[in-house]
Amino acid sequence: DTAVSQTPKYLVTQMGNDKSIKCEQNLGHDTMYWYKQDSKKFLKIMFSYNNKELIINETVPNRFSPKSPDKAHLNLHINSLELGDSAVYFCASSHTQKNEQFFGPGTRLTVL
Amino acid sequence: AQSVTQPDIHITVSEGASLELRCNYSYGATPYLFWYVQSPGQGLQLLLKYFSGDTLVQGIKGFEAEFKRSQSSFNLRKPSVHWSDAAEYFCAVGSGGGADGLTFGKGTHLIIQP
Numbered sequence: 001d002t003a004v005s006q007t008p009k010y011l012v013t014q015m016g017n018d019k020s021i022k023c024e025q026n027l028g029h030d031t032m033y034w035y036k037q038d039s040k041k042f043l044k045i046m047f048s049y050n051n052k053e054l055i056i057n058e059t060v061p062n063r064f065s066p067k068s069p070d071k072a073h074l075n076l077h078i079n080s081l082e083l084g085d086s087a088v089y090f091c092a093s094s095h096t097q098k099n100e101q102f103f104g105p106g107t108r109l110t111v112l
Numbered sequence: 113a114q115s116v117t118q119p120d121i122h123i124t125v126s127e128g129a130s131l132e133l134r135c136n137y138s139y140g141a142t143p144y145l146f147w148y149v150q151s152p153g154q155g156l157q158l159l160l161k162y163f164s165g166d167t168l169v170q171g172i173k174g175f176e177a178e179f180k181r182s183q184s185s186f187n188l189r190k191p192s193v194h195w196s197d198a199a200e201y202f203c204a205v206g207s208g209g210g211a212d213g214l215t216f217g218k219g220t221h222l223i224i225q226p
Contacts, residue, residue: 004155031211041150041200045213055211090155098163099144099206101214103156 003027004104006091012110013081021076021107023091031055031096032074034066037088037106049074050096081111114139116203118217125193126225133188133220135203145186146204146214147177156202162186163208173197198224 004025013019025032033056034046048056052068063079078085091104117136125131137143144163148156160171167179177188186203200221204214 033211033213035213041219043156043202043214043216045215048211048213050211056213058213095209096211097209099209099212099214100146100158100161101206102158103148105155 004091004093004102006089006104006107008107009105010108010110012112014112015081015083017081018077018079019081019109020078021089021091021109023074023076023104025072025091025093025102025104027093027102029093029095029102030071031094032068032071033092033094033101034074034076035090035092035103037090039087043090047074047076078109081109083111085109086111114205114215116205116215116217118201118203118220120220121218122221122223124223124225127195128192131188131190131193131197131222133201133203133222135186135188135217136184137186137203137205138184139205141207143186143205144208145177145179146206147171147175147186147188148202148204148216149173150200150202150219152199159188159201193222193224195224195226198222 031050033048047066049068065077068074088106092101094101115138147159162179200219203217206214
């Protein structure tokens with residue numbers, strides 16, 4: 001019955017590797033987001049997608065590439081991982097008409 | 113540019129005491145305001161939201177918040193805290209729709225003393 005799910009929950013990897021985080025929502029929402037929470041717990045929007053179309057792309061390095069195969073999924077692929085990418089990444093979803101966002105459990109990425 | 117300020121980084125409250133967490137926002141249009149709670153190692157759970165109408169909104173877990181436009185504030189309150197309320201609390205502002213991201217405050221860490 002999970003509303004917004006993310007996999008994996010934990011991801012430990014070496015610098016320079018490429019990794020992906022998957023997100024799925026079963027709420028019937030048409031908008032999905034990726035947020036980054038840094039070590040000081042500050043949350044910042046990275047991307048938003050509406051009906052599989054990219055809407056927001058904040059000042060995020062182009063090593064980060066979101067992909068939305070359908071309205072229920074928004075994946076995040078990261079190339080050439082750097083130490084500074086270590087953070088917790090949250091996926092969220094909402095209806096376009098109502099910006100009440102529901103968050104997934106987060107993926108803790110650690111880059112060694 | 114929009115912003116959210118949570119002036120208290122940490123707050124310590126005795127169990128059973130009342131709680132107020134402060135939030136001030138800056139937003140160019142009609143603000144839509146949210147409070148989220150994050151327990152250790154968990155995701156964010158929506159406590160309550162203000163879109164329009166009554167400026168005193170009720171949320172889950174016995175929380176309420178009051179929107180004061182003149183003070184650009186949306187403070188969170190609870191009359192009697194429980195040990196399980198210990199968590200990180202985030203205030204956020206956004207638009208009423210579209211695919212806009214939320215702008216979050218830096219959070220307030222709530223500690224409950226027995």
